[in-house]
Amino acid sequence: MSGPQPRYSAWSLLRARLSGDGYWRPLWGGRPLRDAYDVVVVGAGGHGLATAFHLARDHGVARVAVLEKRLVGYGNVGRNTTIVRSNYLLPENHYFYEDSLRRWETLSRDLNYNVMYSPRGVVDLALSDDDLSGMARRGNAMRLAGIDCELLDLAALERFCPELEPRRTRRFPIVGALVQRRGGTVRHDAVAWGYARAASALGVDIIEDCEVTGLRTAGGVATGVETTRGYVRAERVVFATAGHTGMVGTMLGIPLPIETHLLQAMVSEPIKPLLHTVLVYVFPGHGETYICQSDRGGLVMGGHLDGFPSYTREGRWDRLEEVVEGAIELFPQIGGVRILRQWAGTNDMTMDGSPIIDRLGYDNVFVNAGWCYGGFKAIPASGAACAALVATGTAPDLIRAFRLSRFASGHLLDERGGGPFPVRL
Amino acid sequence: MTRLVCPFCGPRHLREFEFHKTLPAPGAGEFASVYERVDSLELSVEHWQHVGGCRGWLLVRRNPSTGAVLDCRLVGGGGAA
Numbered sequence: 001m002s003g004p005q006p007r008y009s010a011w012s013l014l015r016a017r018l019s020g021d022g023y024w025r026p027l028w029g030g031r032p033l034r035d036a037y038d039v040v041v042v043g044a045g046g047h048g049l050a051t052a053f054h055l056a057r058d059h060g061v062a063r064v065a066v067l068e069k070r071l072v073g074y075g076n077v078g079r080n081t082t083i084v085r086s087n088y089l090l091p092e093n094h095y096f097y098e099d100s101l102r103r104w105e106t107l108s109r110d111l112n113y114n115v116m117y118s119p120r121g122v123v124d125l126a127l128s129d130d131d132l133s134g135m136a137r138r139g140n141a142m143r144l145a146g147i148d149c150e151l152l153d154l155a156a157l158e159r160f161c162p163e164l165e166p167r168r169t170r171r172f173p174i175v176g177a178l179v180q181r182r183g184g185t186v187r188h189d190a191v192a193w194g195y196a197r198a199a200s201a202l203g204v205d206i207i208e209d210c211e212v213t214g215l216r217t218a219g220g221v222a223t224g225v226e227t228t229r230g231y232v233r234a235e236r237v238v239f240a241t242a243g244h245t246g247m248v249g250t251m252l253g254i255p256l257p258i259e260t261h262l263l264q265a266m267v268s269e270p271i272k273p274l275l276h277t278v279l280v281y282v283f284p285g286h287g288e289t290y291i292c293q294s295d296r297g298g299l300v301m302g303g304h305l306d307g308f309p310s311y312t313r314e315g316r317w318d319r320l321e322e323v324v325e326g327a328i329e330l331f332p333q334i335g336g337v338r339i340l341r342q343w344a345g346t347n348d349m350t351m352d353g354s355p356i357i358d359r360l361g362y363d364n365v366f367v368n369a370g371w372c373y374g375g376f377k378a379i380p381a382s383g384a385a386c387a388a389l390v391a392t393g394t395a396p397d398l399i400r401a402f403r404l405s406r407f408a409s410g411h412l413l414d415e416r417g418g419g420p421f422p423v424r425l
Numbered sequence: 426m427t428r429l430v431c432p433f434c435g436p437r438h439l440r441e442f443e444f445h446k447t448l449p450a451p452g453a454g455e456f457a458s459v460y461e462r463v464d465s466l467e468l469s470v471e472h473w474q475h476v477g478g479c480r481g482w483l484l485v486r487r488n489p490s491t492g493a494v495l496d497c498r499l500v501g502g503g504g505a506a
Contacts, residue, residue: 246462246464247464247466249462249463249464250463250464250465255457255461255462255463256461256462256464257460257461257462258462258464259447259462259464260464260489307443307444308444308471308473308487309447309469309471309489310426310489310492311466311489311490312426312489312490312491312492314426314492316426316427316439317427318438318439318440351459351460407456407460408456408460420459420460421446423444
């Protein structure tokens, strides 16, 4: 690699096309691992890269490294269903996710990289009056906070999503919906690549194939991390390892309120345009399907967690069947469409379903974790807030509720109202 | 992991069973029992119920990295198999 990262624009791309070779550079990397840093971020996923980007851009931290066991974007940032939204009930959650959604709206410009934010709307379908009144409550909470959302009756839903044919006879008839129009999808790989490129251009060292195996401490403070490439000194260490944060707890000898569960997703073979929005369909008998159509035409689907702790990344087949069952219930005409790929990611499931961004055990060690199945949409806000915490030592108001001590003090953020269990019972 | 071997009913598909919770380490206090987990790549000790069969409560020891079931017996001991 040689030369600085070019700034992308319509003009620069045209010039690159005409001038031939010499324009394109690797998006990140090319710098060696140094032996000391101001901040070492563990994990080059969405949250780790975003944290590093904001540390360098907003707080002027000069020496930042992101250490990654595998490859940039190998984990959950490349394994999700790409949905972004801020339709949460609890204020601590919806203010945070709304901050994130606002950042998604301008992220392509901020990173100078097209992340393909597509505000196609996120629609929660109601199958009963009870569903609808629950949605009205959540929608009202959001509107009081100034966040867009609308409760749709059948006629309005028919106008918004005619392809669904809401009045069609179904086993579980649809009675209405809650829509957040600014919600939608973002190209997930582009998020990892865009943050990695922008951070790298600001001087952040992104080191792949470098596993952190231990934390070295002296006198009650962390002094650095042990890695498969040797010891690296660090003033501060951030663990952004959602999916494996339980293992970080084990490594540090600190029990965490986190269990590791699998969530799977699947995509069909590409078909002609069928669905222009994101549908979330929770049907009686514990089933759930969320479905959208990618720009390539594949139907991207997901559902509930597999339901028990696992690191296998396999995904249980009866869950896949259940998700597909919901999709076919919505669109009977896709019954003959084949599944192209299925995959599963490991999720940090906290005991109240909300994330943790806080110090961990030491004054200069931080954790950005516990994202459950909602980490992707949180990336921009999480990175900015986590960087502020690491740089200033004080948690911004936006993430004060995400402190680790809330479990002991009883200030849980239980969006689901399900009690201290990582899965729905 | 696609099957569990119920001590009463024998090998059955996983969909017949419901995971209930991960068991705390022996001697854990009240707070730790409810909220804290010590993650292990090799061993997870759990309560399951055979809801689609004998409805028995099961103590299951599994390897969460491979999905291998190390042991599945009735909570509190006993059971036919």
